[in-house]
Amino acid sequence: MEGGGNTTTKGSGLGGLFGAGGAGYSHADLAGVPLTGMSPLSPYLNLDPKYLVQDTDEFILPTGANKTRGRFELAFFTIGGCCMTGAAFGALNGLRLGLKETQNMAWSKPRNVQILNMVTRQGALWANTLGSLALLYSAFGVVIEKTRGAEDDLNTIAAGTLTGMLYKSTGGVRGIARGGIAGLTLTGLYALYNNWEHMKGSIARQSL
């Protein structure tokens, strides 16, 4: 896949070098193999080179370990990341608001204090909001993962939707619906983004 068509000349050269020249393989077949570093495709390799294309990472794992980290291991990181991001953006927003609100004041100590107050308050507010959203999301994610026993993007989307619904649950049915839709959209986009490479890859392979 990655090798594209640029390896045809190389492949033929190597085939000529090794003399034997992969018996059953046309150059088009050989062309699909990425030639990396010191071990190009051997003509003695008794395999359809298409199977050698790797599009997933492969790691050696201790027995019993999962391939990816579970949601629980990632939960704290997610929450912390959201909290810190929220603090940063909230501080920026606070700066903006503070500057806007004290526009016609002279540059003086009270103005600084006011802006600073705005920054800290907005920073804390955003950090708390985003942090609790992430907390809810992670909690739902872990629960769904454990109950389903499977881990895929469905979990992400379900957890996001539930989070939105719960977060807006005091706002009546309409609020719940709105929150749910917001959560669904955001996590759906995230899942799409996460799978973008994969999807592109599968489309490319179908056309291959």
Next chain:
Amino acid sequence: MEEYAREPCPWRIVDDCGGAFTMGAIGGGIFQAIKGFRNSPVGVNHRLRGSLAAVKTRAPQLGGSFAVWGGLFSMIDCSMVRMRGKEDPWNSITSGALTGAILAARNGPVAMVGSAAMGGILLALIEGAGILLTRFASAQFQNGKESSVQQHKAFVVQCLLMYPALLWSKLSPPLISFQVCKKSKQSCT
């Protein structure tokens, strides 16, 4: 939760921040649920509603101040790991003390010293308990296979120890009073 290994250093800050936020938000949620329930007017409906309102407003706040604590602690911890080139209990103790001092900075030098002492002692207790526990556990399992299990257990117990201590210190203002409550001077509620 098969095995909980701590993250390597710069990422540990984020991780600790999140862990602290979780602890604070959940602990604060439970605490505020009970408090809101009891402080509301008579009638189950009113009480539940009051409890919900209290949780909604206060739990994220407590989570946030815990997160500040955890993040600051871990930042200092990581800086010390970097500067001293080793990881040992002294790092945590020092960073606990420094965190306490920094967060009490607005309340004057006396409060800073007291807060630093409390933070250091708290972290020393926790680290000491962790070490004792690891010793105890390693006496039980002689073969090295169990080491990750031991560490995991030690970590869990450390968290369990740290939790009520932090919660207590948060809910009783003098130790780590971060809230900007200078104006009313007496309570941060």
